[in-house]
Amino acid sequence: MSLASGKEQAMRDLHARLHKCRLCLEAGYDIYPRAIFSGSSEARIMSIGQAPGITEKEAGRPFNAGSGTRLFQWLAEAGIDEDWYRSTQYMSSVTKCYPGRSSSGSGDRVPSRAEKQLCRQYLDEEIALVDPQLILLIGRLAINLYFPSGLSLAKLIGTHKQVDGRWLVPLPHPSGASRWHQIAANRLLLDQAIGLVREHVKQIFPDL
Ligand code: SF4
Numbered sequence: 001m002s003l004a005s006g007k008e009q010a011m012r013d014l015h016a017r018l019h020k021c022r023l024c025l026e027a028g029y030d031i032y033p034r035a036i037f038s039g040s041s042e043a044r045i046m047s048i049g050q051a052p053g054i055t056e057k058e059a060g061r062p063f064n065a066g067s068g069t070r071l072f073q074w075l076a077e078a079g080i081d082e083d084w085y086r087s088t089q090y091m092s093s094v095t096k097c098y099p100g101r102s103s104s105g106s107g108d109r110v111p112s113r114a115e116k117q118l119c120r121q122y123l124d125e126e127i128a129l130v131d132p133q134l135i136l137l138i139g140r141l142a143i144n145l146y147f148p149s150g151l152s153l154a155k156l157i158g159t160h161k162q163v164d165g166r167w168l169v170p171l172p173h174p175s176g177a178s179r180w181h182q183i184a185a186n187r188l189l190l191d192q193a194i195g196l197v198r199e200h201v202k203q204i205f206p207d208l
Pocket of ligand 1: 021025097
């Protein structure tokens with residue numbers, strides 16, 4: 001078996017395990033199983049969101065509704081076409097099943113530390129198999145995987161860093177429920193982040 005087909009088979013195995021996974025339910029968390037992700041081991045860019053929402057769960061694809069519309073508006077400014085990105089690059093999240101509504105009723109429940117730990121093995125496998133050159137960290141939970149949680153978004157958005165030979169670019173969560181990206185003063189930082197994505201994408205795909 002060639003290296004490429006070995007990777008593809010390993011990715012198919014991983015996706016099959018993800019589809020069957022009920023670890024959070026078995027641990028007593030009130031999640032809605034149907035792990036949401038997309039992409040193949042051939043991707044060069046990986047995006048990591050927080051957790052799917054209800055529309056992502058129902059449609060079976062990441063960043064499906066309003067969040068996706070806004071995210072792909074930002075990525076379009078970085079030279080990324082949504083259809084191309086969805087069909088060729090990898091989309092994952094910190095936890096992959098819809099966590100339900102928050103008990104306060106406003107927005108979706110934030111996955112607990114235990115759920116993040118349960119799902120981390122899959123994310124680590126995805127990153128190892130895809131071996132992306134660029135990772136887009138979308139929202140605080142994803143950003144916290146690689147950047148100090150004590151730093152404010154204002155200190156993180158518009159920066160990037162290299163870890164294990166790959167570039168990491170933090171982006172704010174594009175949800176309409178998130179206020180950060182709606183504050184005019186933060187638009188300059190968002191523009192800087194989009195500029196960084198554009199530079200990295202040009203390096204990886206010079207002909208795009
Ligand atoms: S969130 Fe992750 S670990 Fe939890 S049940 Fe879904 S796939 Fe499994």
